[in-house]
Structure formats: structure tokens, C-alpha cells
Amino acid sequence: MELEDRLEEILPQVTNPTRYMGREVNSIVKNLDEVEVKVALAFPDVYEVGMSHLGIKILYHLLNQRDEVAAERVYSPWEDMENKMKEEDLPLFTLENKAPISEFDILGFTLQYELSYSNLLNTLDLANLPLRSKDRTAKHPLVIAGGPCASNPEPLAPFIDLFLLGEAEAAIEEIVDKYIAWQNNNYSREELLKDLATLEGVYVPQFYEIDYDENHNVSKFEVQEGIKEEVKKRVVQNLDEAFYPEKFIVPYMDVVHDRVNLEIARGCTSGCRFCQAGMIYRPVRERSHERIKELAENLVSNTGYEEISLTSLSSGDYTGVADLAMDLVDEYETDKISVALPSMRVDSFSIDLAEELQKVRKTGLTFAPEAGTQRLRNVINKGIAEEDVISAVTDAFEAGWRKVKLYFMIGLPTETEADLQGIVDLAKKIANLGDEIRLNSDYKRRVSVNVSVSTFVPKPHTPFQWSQFNTLEEINDKIQYLKDNLRGKDLSLDWNEPQVSLLEAVFARGDRRTADLLEQAWQLGARFDGWREVFDYQLWQKAAQKTGFDLEEYACRDWSLKARLPWDHLMLGVNKDYLKEEYDKALAAEKTNNCRYDNCSNCGVLEQLEARMDLLRGLSNE
Template structure:
């Protein structure tokens, strides 16, 4: 890339910005954006989201960490997103390096570039962004003149396909560890030591994982023989945990974009963690234990958010907001204060077994939207296998209450390809959808409409199903076709997720370091935005995997044994392997495990082993 100063980049970009889609993605002039003095900042961080602006700006983690880092006098944080293909073409034509929005400075000038790993299908964008920034892709090719490339997020719990590209990762919650790591980078700038010596200091921070200190050896059949840690670093990397959510940092003056984003509203994180124990759900395992914020804290945050943003909707976010023990007083407190200002409340996740139509009516007094429920499976047998814990009766009761209260549209989410799934389970999806439609019609609702969405099961690390294979693509396509035919009804709409995308997601979700070469080759051949159907180059990915002599079925379609060494065995989620094995056994026996908030400890290990406890405010 040509050397540009900030003014040059800004001038060049302003010349062609009117010619690209959604130019406000690239301006960085939004309300509440923070511009700090570059020269007086001792550590300069670029928070890099490997997807387009409107997806990244909807991410609560970005909002928290951006404002957290900028709250420190010595630190500066700016944002960068993956430019859409039209913008990238213009940048490459004009040899403009990837720049941060607030200052238009190239990423190359920052001390640290931090990526968030939300989705395996964004891995190619990470490499493409580094290439566009002029930063060498592999850690071994970077020198002291390059920024540290770090990462965190849910996919950091199996980051092995990215291991050669990332200097170090943050496993777990970063509010307390990120500032510690930035202090170490500040010390390194002021009193430099060798790369190895610096990274050894990093590896002592809770949750910090430095891939180059862990050597992986393989057996002839492709399985892992051993993962050996350098004796100077922890053998197992334990996740970092925020112990008290009430006392943790939360931004109340978030950036307000000029364009519509995916979640264009205020966000209040009411709690973290979920102990429902769905066996396919990685987030439910990774974010344990459950910790809640108090109503007083949330109402104070709400007041500050309304003043600082001008938004008219507050979303109460968590993995399962209906389970928050103080949900009713918080909703009433917000609506009592702001309903005259037309400020509404939304609940992004409603559980069938905790659905309260009065609560839903209360929430949607200001503006009424559709209701979404996730039964996940079509029969009670399969719901017991996955430990979903809801019944068909729960669904019909919730639907009846909703129809009587004036709703006419309901969305239902299911998964196909779950372990032990049979034809009867598919027929159960059809039956449930038709029963909801018939119920609405019988209750006199006009324009009843039910949307059924199915995604394909992807086995994820640190879950009871991590040993399970993904079902074959041909079989999953057959199931989608069957459901499409059976759900033909003008009152039912059927949506489904691309099977090939789910297949590649499974390859990387269960993958090891050998996939790094595939990733790099695919990016060199033009792969990017793989989560977007119009840009997903499935055949190119298969060619790259074949060219490098690897077998994608080995990763996605192989059932693993309990005594196999898993690629992520040196990274700890807090939930012990013994518990996951036991849950896998119980799944195959169609046996339930109850929520530890309401019964005795279920033995996942997170509380006793880390000296924690569930923190409920109600």
C-alpha cells in the first residue's frame, strides 16, 4: 500500500464515496462517536468487526469495549468494519489502506488491532481486512513496526483455524482483562523487551491465550496426538469472568448511527448467562454462571440512554430475557416513565414456558410487532434429547393467549439435523405449525400468518454435542425439500438456512490449526463475506481444502470419541468435560436436566471450581 497521511485518505475517500452503496458506513461522524487526541494517547486500539458496519454497530460487545477503552485517559479506541465489496474495490484501485473511522488513520499505525470472533463464517473477512490494511497475515511475518493482532468473542473458544494469524486471544469476558492487556502493551512501548518475553507476560493474564506457546501434534489418521503447552504458560487457559454485573462497565452514551442498522435501538443488558442447559447451545455453556443486573441499575442506565441517544425503543437483552427475575418491575418502570414520550420496550428472546401475555401486551403498548418463539424441535422426544424443556402445550397456550390479545403473526424457529432426529420429528414441525394456524383461525383472527424458519444443526465446541457429527448435506437438503412441500399453505411461510454454509461452519467450528492454510488460500482466491449467500464461494472452498490434502468430512461428519483430544481441549469454558459427557449420555437416553436456578446444582463445575455463585436480583 502507498504511504498516505490522514488528510490524503480522507480526501481520496470523499472523492468516490458518493459512488458506493451506503456511504455513511465509512464516515465515522456519528453522534456520540469519540475522537481522542492521537498524540497524547499512550495505547491506540482499533476495534475491528469482520462484517459490514450495520451488523457490527448492532453488536453490544463492540459498544461496551469501545466506550470502556476510551474511558481510560491513556487509551484510545477507534472502529473499523469490513468494507462492502464495492468500497473495497475502490480502495484497492486507489491503493488506500483500511482505515479507522474516527481519525481516518490506517490500521498499520495503531498499536493493537482487536477482532471480535462472533461467527466462523467471518474468518475470511479477518484475513481480508489484514491484507487490505497492509498488515502481514501471519504472526511470524510481523515485526515491531506492526500492530499486535488480538481477538476475542465466542469463536475464541476454538480459535485454532486462526492460530497462526492472531498474536494472542482473550478467552471469556474482556471488561476487566482488556485494560490489563493494554497496560502491558503500553509498558512494551515504553520499555521494549523481546516478542517472546512480552507474550510470556501476556500469557499470565487471566483468559489470555498465546497460540504459539502451544504445540499440536497429530496422529497418522489425522486425529490430535497431543497439545503441549510451554512450561512457562498455563497448561489450560481459563476464561475470564466478570463476577459482579452491577459493578461492571456499561456505556450509556452509545454511538447513534446515521443509517439504519440491524438492531437500531437502545440496548440494556439485563443479565449474562443462561442455565437452561440446551445441549446444542454454545452460548448457554460459555457464559455461565447467570448474573443479573439490579432493577435500580437498569432504570438508571435507561434514563441516561434515553437522554443521550434519542432512540424510541429499548431492547432488554440477554440469552433468555424472559428468565430475568425482575423483568416485570423493570418493564413497568421504563414504560411508566417514558410511554408518553413513545419510548417502547422490546424483548428479543421469549421462551414458551415463561411467556406472559400480559407482559407482552405491556411491552407492546406503544407499538405492536410480531411474536417469535423457538420450540427448536417438532416432538417432545427430540426436545427432551436437546434439553429444550418446552412442550407443545406451552406453544399452543402461548399462541392462544397471543391471538386473543390481538396478535395475528407468529414466528417459529426449529433446527433440523439434530442428533437422533427421525421422520416423525420433521412431521412434528409441520403439525405444530398447522395447529397454530388452525388455532388462530378458530379464534377468529383475520390474516393469521405463521413463519417457520429452520437452521441446520452445527455441532459446537464446549457443548454436550461437541462429539456429534453434522448430518450430511444431501440429507439436510432432502429434509428442507420435504418441509417445503408439507408446509405449502398461504398462511404459512417457510424459510431455511443454506446447507453448504452450515457445512463449512461445522468444518471450522470443529477445526484445528491445519485449516489455517485453507483459510489463507481461500482468501487469496477471493473468498470473503462467506456469511452472505451472494458472496459465498462454496466450490472455491472445496477446491482449497482438496488442494491442501485435507478432508472436510473429517471435521464436519466424524463422530468423535470421549478419549479423543479435541482441538480446543487446552481452552476452558468453566463447564467441565465430565458434565458435558454426562449431558451427552442423558441426551441419548432422552433424559432431561433441570435449570440449576430452581433445583440443586447440576454439577457443571463453574461455581465451585471458580468460587462463583449464581447472582439473582429477584
């Protein structure tokens, strides 16, 4: 019986069978016997999360433009589906052709979140592939990975054949071309990897020998002869000229972001010192208004979506964002298609623009002060003042909005109890302001102020990569402080689990030794660790005990500014000297101006980018 026929028998027995059906509108199904290279694009989470990821959409349609390439999708099966697959001895399969992953040439993972790593191992296992790269042969798919977590790939180094640093659409076709050449020339798998390692942005861990001392510092770093010592990220130069799909796959079920995601810009120069994306996606590049409008027209026509979301790290900084948004509102309002700007900073918030954007569909408003006091906002270089927040919410309440969400972080460097009290004071001030405005207006419905608190996790390639992570006791004490003090009418508080943040901290700054911990936890049953209803910290504690690992000691250890970091050989654009300077300025509570509107802050990204362009020009002249 064919795999697809067997699936038809078991899908009625699992929750959300639509996750595994495929054949959605705008999906692409090719004859796998008629292509040279078969690529499985894997997102190590459930369908409804992975289907919302823009990067997968871009790569899927980019690769499928080529007649000789077939790109298909695979997501992590939920627990009930995994159990059924094991009962029926069914391998993990792609959605398009229901073909086993083991029959593909390339298996590419997108790494968005450290707590998806156990799902990555589970994907390999369900596909009947060896977990470790050293155990795979030429008959197995080439396993590659990219995305923001690839900025520190070391915890996954034993499991992945190669990592792609930077923006994948800039290099994925070159990887495919070299794979085709390897197929045609019949040389060894190691020679293929050496050939791929010559590409800018490609990091092959097996060619780098790294060891560590008792203080977790890198004590040995050796590179195989002929392999570059430093790997620089790939960057898309011009967004207008870059590939962007004009059709999105339309799912049969609700997904996290069920709308047209239209990327208007990449990169951010706000310089928030905790923000990895703001550092690794530099430089800032924008799509033109004309190209955005063209894409919007085609995407709406080809999908039937009723919302256009203008996405970037900081949409409010996009040149002429108000004019662009209003043009789109005017164009689509009669069709009841809404336009959203999901990442507006408080200091760029415009109530007039917000009202226009929410003519079709009015929702709540979200603001991210991040810290409760101005001192701490200066430490993290969050370029807003309390007056900006108060002004924005005042305008919103007076215009009739009644739901406001405030995002804060706890555990930030130099944080004190006064900073926690600052969160309490600001939230209460906003709730009282909303109530006062309500009583003196025609909008009598009560306001709702939700305070959402996350725990700061130090990330590689940021000024806070050397910062100490709070202990579990410290985090729990801070959450309890907020629970005790952030009480009152119209107020609510959400927070994330401290143990989840602890694990994120372990792997965010982890080295290759954490691979054993990860594999042990997966063997004990760790899956979907980012899902509160599934996460089981006891499994990780058992795994740590079995591998001689102290989770809290490892996550909360001191980091030396002088030591070599596990990811120092990976160049993501911003240089280490700049990060050190920013770290020192943070401890002194000094701000750095946004170089988009002020002088260049000399982060190094433009120099690295220009050096890479010189290299490419040299190669083209050979």
C-alpha cells in the same frame, strides 16, 4: 493528499458511503499523537452489523475513558469499497481519525461467527499487515481476538497473536497496561507475549505445539516452559459494578439493531444441549433494577433512541422481569419509547406482559420450540412442552396478534422422520388454531405462521460437541421433506443454505490445519461468507482441492468421547465430565432440570470461578 481527503473523492462512488464516514453522535475522536496506546476495534462484517454489537460498544467507551488510550472502530468494507480502495491504493482505516490500521498498536477482533473468518484475513490484508503471526514484528500492531468463537480459536491460531477467553472488559485494561510497560522497557515482542500469557484468560497459540493423527485426533500437545497448560476464561463478577456505557454511538444510517441495547443479565442455566452461549457464559449474573433504570434514563437521554431492548440469553428468567419491564413502560410510554424483551422463552411467555410491551409499537411474536416432538425436545433439553407453545400462541391470537414465527432446527442428534413430521404437524396445528380464532373474533385479518429452519451445527464446550454433523445429502433431504409437507394457507417456510452450515461445522470444531484451507479460500476471493448474495461454495471447494481437504468428511466425521479435543486446554467454565454426562442423557432422552430453580447440576463453573478468585486473592496478598 491526506487519506481523509482522498476518501471524500471516492465515497460518492460506492453504495452506502455512510458506512465509512464516522464522526457520528457520541463518537470519540482523540489526537492520536497525544496518547500512549492506539487500539483499533475490528468487527469483521459491514458497519450496520458491527454497529449493533454490544461488546464493541462496551470496549470502545471503556478504553476511551483513559486519557492515554484511544480506541477507534473499523469494519469490513463492502465489495465495491474494497475494489475502490485497491484501485486508489488506500489502506484500511479507522472511522474516527481515518488513520491506517497499520499505525495502531493493538488490533482487536470480535469473533461472533465462523463465516466471518475470511473477512478477518481480508482486514489484515487491506491493512497491509502480514497474515500470519510468525511474520509480524514489533513494528506491527499486536493482533488479538475474543468473542464466542474464541472458545475454539485453533482454526485462527496461525493468524492471531493472542486470544482473550471470556468477557473482554474484565481483562482488556490489563492487556493495555502490559503493552504500555513493554513500550517503556523496550524488550522483545516474544517477551511481551510471554508477559501477556501470564494473565488469566489470555491464550497465546505460538507457545503451544499441537499435532494430529490421520483420524483428526490430537496426537501431540506440548507447552513451552513457563506457560500455563490450561487457560481459564475471564469473568465479570458483578454486573452492577462492571463498566457499561451511558452513551452509544448513534449512526447516520439504519443498522441491524438501531435501539438502546440494555443488558440486564449474563449467563443462562436452561441447559439446552446445543447452545454454546448457554454453556460458555455461565454463571448467571443480573443487574439490579435500580442500575438498569439508571442506565435506561441516561442512554435514552444521550441517544434519542425510541426503543429500549432488555437483552440477555433468557430475559424471561430475569428476577422480577415483569415488574422491571412495566416500570419502564410506565416511565417512557408518554414519550412514545417502546420496551422490548427479545428473548422470552415459550414457558415464560405472558400475554399480559406482551400486550403492555407492545402498546407503543406492535410487532409479530417469535417462539422457538426448536424440535417437532417432545422426545427430541427432551434430547436437546429444551424445557418446554407442546402445550406451552399452544397456550402461548392461543393467547396471542385471541389478543389480536396475527404474525407468529416458529424456530426449529434440523439435523439434531437422534432425529428421525417422525421429528420432521412433528414440525409439520405443530406448524399446521398453530395455523389452523389461528384461523379458527380469527373467524370467531373481531380480528378478521388472516394469520401468518412463518416456520424458520436452521441446520444444527455441533459447537465446542457443549454436550453435543461430539455429535455427528449431517451430510449435505441428509440435510437437503430433510429440507425437501419440509418443503413437500409444510404447505397450506397461512404457512411459509424459510431455511438456511446447507453448504453454509457445512462450512460453519468445519470451523466450529476445526483445528489448526483448517488455517491453510481458510487462507486458500480467501486468496481465491472468499468474502462475506455469511451473506447469501455473496457466498460462493465453489471457491471453498477449489480451496479444499488445492489443500487436500475433504470438507464433508472433515465436518461429518465421528468424534470419540475418549479423544483429546482441539480445545480441551481452554477452560470455559463447564467441565468435560459434565458435558459427557449430558451427552449420555441426551442419547437416553433424559432431561436435566434448570439449576436456577432446582438443585445444582454440578456443571463445574462455580468451582472454576471460585478457584480463580482464590488465585486472584493470593496474587493481591503477595
